[in-house]
Amino acid sequence: MYKPVYLFIGLRYLWNSHLPKFKKFITLLSIIGIIISTASLIIVISVINGFEENFKKNILSFIPHLIITNKNKCINKSEFPKNIVNLYNFEKVSDFINQEVILRSKNDITIGEIIGIDNTNNENITNYNLKNVLNTLQPKQKNAILGIELAKKLHVHIGDKIKLILLPDKKFFFKEIFNEKTFKIVDFFSTNNEIDYYQILINKEDSLEFLHFPKNFITGWRVWFKQPLSLNLDQIKKSLNNFVLLDWKSQKGEIFKAMTIEKYIILLLFILILIVAILNIFITLTVYTIEKKSSIAILQTQGLANWKIILIFIIIGSSTAIIGNILGTVISVLLIMQNDFLKFLIKIFFDEIDISIIIVPHQIFFINIISIFITSISTLYPAYNAIKLKPAKILSHE
Structure with missing residues (x-):
């Protein structure tokens, strides 16, 4: 049996x-x-x-997983929320300066985003596949590096000059004139990502001067996490009540x-x-x-x-x-x-x-x-x- x-x-x-x-x-x-x-x-x-x-x-490595700023998008570095480093899955943080501007070449005009960089942004710079960026973008030289697709849109080449136009605040529209500065194109970056279509890199000191930011002021802080897909914004807001928080879903959530x-x-x-x-x-x-x-x-x-x-x-x-x-x-x-x-x-x-x-x-x-x-x-x-x-x-x- x-x-x-x-x-x-x-x-x-x-x-x-x-x-x-x-x-x-x-x-x-x-x-x-x-x-x-x-x-x-x-x-x-x-x-x-x-x-x-x-x-x-390809996307979340270029855009920050969390942006910490204030309503004016102009904040003193000394106000950095130190408890952010204790968040679950925290990886790295860096301050940043960015602003949406109008880009104008000889024949074309479009909207772009300036990114101010210096030696505090070394980890982020590597994503742009560029060498000697900090030597290329020296302060006071008004040099700029454009995304390759943005350059094609403006029909510009290395050595050409473009004008960056900053729109004034709506509150003071009748009191201020457009802020305009000329920058020289010294290189292009190509990441095979959508930032190639709108980003322009300039030196951080040049960006501070262009945006009329006081010394030691920045747009905010960019935070990266090990597991960005599981980021809980509501939980983070409880510990950072005095700041404006924007997670990656506000840009790429759809x-x-x-x-x-x-x-x-x-x-x-x-x-x-x-x-x-x-x-x-x-x-x-x-x-x-x-x-x-x-x-x-x-x-x-x-x-x-x-x-x-x-x-x-x-x-x-x-x-x-x-x-x-x-x-x-x-x-x-x-x-x-x-x-x-x-x-x-x-x-x-x-x-x-x-x-x-x-x-x-x-x-x-x-x-x-x-x-x-x-x-x-x-x-x-x-x-x-x-x-x-x-x-x-x-x-x-x-």
């Missing part, structure tokens, strides 16, 4: 040569459904991980929100595939309960406990889920490892898309556990119906 008997019976009813073709087809269909849903979920989540990593690398909505919609579609596969298992076990009433009754009369009968149904259902999950996981990991082949498949539907795929092991483990758990839960109702059968009543008709 095979032991444990409930394991032997469960695996025998899962698959054997004597099973009708229809039942084999239903079992295979359930396994294939779980394979497709598991593999799809792992691949989609890995692609989404890649998108989020690119989002952090992009991230759209990306999040798309993620949940895609995940929902593949979860529906998983639900269909689980329903197939549920229907199969319900049919087994009806067809094998006599066999179940005999097992009960032979002394097989009700919990062991329940285990037989759980083994049939969970075995299907385990087989499907293992095969789905292996297929998805192989496809992800063969990155070029997966990109080829994606490019059939999308042209000129560059994706990175990042596997997170605990996500794969979570997907597999949830799938097996839900499948096991779906077996409980057919199992409950099976143990409700009364052996004496069923066998009296045999």
